[in-house]
Amino acid sequence: MSAAVAEKVILGKTLAIDADGNLVNLSDWNEDIANELAKEEGIEVLNAKHWQVINYMRKVFTETGDAPSIRKLTKESGVDTKELYALFPKGPAKKAARIAGLPKPKGCI
């Protein structure tokens, strides 16, 4: 778990955030918070495909302690690379992790 360096108020709740601006506590996250985090990233509405990626990321994180790589996302989430970049413009792994309430992925791929 990453260290808290600041706090942020979302939907009236004060949440700890890390140096990358991601939530520190997995338990702070819920779907309403995700919608707000998505808006901060310029995604007005999270559709079914967004949720497919977000839910897959949370699942992998719970199992392995790290968010999945783009390759793993492409192969296993059911959403291909092109679509990932269309859903989460300018950095799918990083953005989807933030919206999913996870720390920034550690891998290089």
Add this chain to the structure above:
Amino acid sequence: MSEENNYEPIKKVSIIVSKGSLEGVYPGLIMANGARMEGIEANLFFTFFGMEAIIDKKMDHIKVATVGNPAMHMPTLIGSLPGMSALATHMMEKEMEKIDIPPVREFLGMIHDAGCNIYACKASVDMFHLKKEDFCSQVDEVITVGEFYEKSAGASIIFT
């Protein structure tokens, strides 16, 4: 968010791959993919033996050099034994797979799908008597060095 400095973030990179060994090809691919993951615009330009990574018939057979590479810590005579390069390549590919680095063909597909443009160098194509059809489908265009610079407007150029 930490604001440690006021440097302008990198917005665009043009990466040149000029070597045809496994260790010559992968750094450029990893940097191109990494750029797109960070939302950085990217071009990949393959020249000279770097084109091995985009030639359809060759790209699945990229090998580690076991001779002339002191970092392999392998005496030249042993490195030159038949099958040594294939063995070292096989071992390295296994390690790469563990950390989710894909084989060249799959990686190029990912990078292209991520929105990175892929080019082959006209001078090298002419020199090696190649045609556009000899390349994998991800290669967008064969371009001259002049066109490479045009497409690199505003980019940092990285030569590997």
